Amino acid sequence: MVSVDAMRTAVGIVGNAIALGLFLSPLPTFIRIWKKKSVEEFSVIPYVATLLNCMLWMLYGLPIVHPNSTLVLTINAAGTAIELCYVILYLFFSDGPKRSKALLLFIGDLAIVATVSAIVLVFFNTHERRSLIVGILCVIFCIIMYLAPLTVMRSVIKNKSVEYMPLSLSVASFFNGLCWTIYALIRFDLYITIPNTLGLLFSITQLVLHVLYYKTTKMQIAERKKKGEVCLTGVVVVDSLKTSTSAPSN
Numbered sequence: 001m002v003s004v005d006a007m008r009t010a011v012g013i014v015g016n017a018i019a020l021g022l023f024l025s026p027l028p029t030f031i032r033i034w035k036k037k038s039v040e041e042f043s044v045i046p047y048v049a050t051l052l053n054c055m056l057w058m059l060y061g062l063p064i065v066h067p068n069s070t071l072v073l074t075i076n077a078a079g080t081a082i083e084l085c086y087v088i089l090y091l092f093f094s095d096g097p098k099r100s101k102a103l104l105l106f107i108g109d110l111a112i113v114a115t116v117s118a119i120v121l122v123f124f125n126t127h128e129r130r131s132l133i134v135g136i137l138c139v140i141f142c143i144i145m146y147l148a149p150l151t152v153m154r155s156v157i158k159n160k161s162v163e164y165m166p167l168s169l170s171v172a173s174f175f176n177g178l179c180w181t182i183y184a185l186i187r188f189d190l191y192i193t194i195p196n197t198l199g200l201l202f203s204i205t206q207l208v209l210h211v212l213y214y215k216t217t218k219m220q221i222a223e224r225k226k227k228g229e230v231c232l233t234g235v236v237v238v239d240s241l242k243t244s245t246s247a248p249s250n
Helices: 004-024 027-036 045-060 070-093 096-123 127-147 149-159 167-186 190-246
Strands: none
Touching: 004 070, 004 167, 027 070, 045 070, 045 096, 045 127, 045 149, 070 096, 096 127, 127 190, 149 190, 167 190
16 A cells, blocks of 8 residues: 555655646747747736745755755755746846836845845744744745736736736646645645645636637737738838839839
């Protein structure tokens, strides 16, 4: 018979793989940003929120804070590196208020993690105390991470378009929340259960929005392309008229 610890480890490994997929799921978005040299209407909030979440969970998984948390440590170290790349790319291809906002949020992330690390490691000497403090903060900021897409979801409902809420990110969030909720319930861990259950509910809401607004999104994109073609045709016609009018007569 398989032991509870073995089951939990197996689910944790699957959770790591899914979480890695979650961290990599925005790649199509950033490839698009790279090609267009613009962040367009994409929001930086989900990425800075995820970066903060990963850095705090990485702190939680350190042996000096919460021993025997290798799976938590490794996946969040990978997540920190990936999200850091996303935020840097966003800063590079944004400008004006968007860049200022992204930079302030990024600096805020670093300041929060540095402050929490210093306080926990200097003023608390036991694993239990350190785990308690960092665990509570992880729950709070993990909930914030899952709440971050609410701004995007509000925009989706307002514009009846899911163009700027990538389906890959919503699907990966669903499976990530499901797997880590199961992981936390096998050997109950309150700090992991609360945020991942909420994350599961929010990702289900996002998937429902994709179903509701899939057709209207396609229609809006098609209409925009048609307008672009009409505008391009108009420019060609005007240029042709100008050329024919300005051409010298024999």
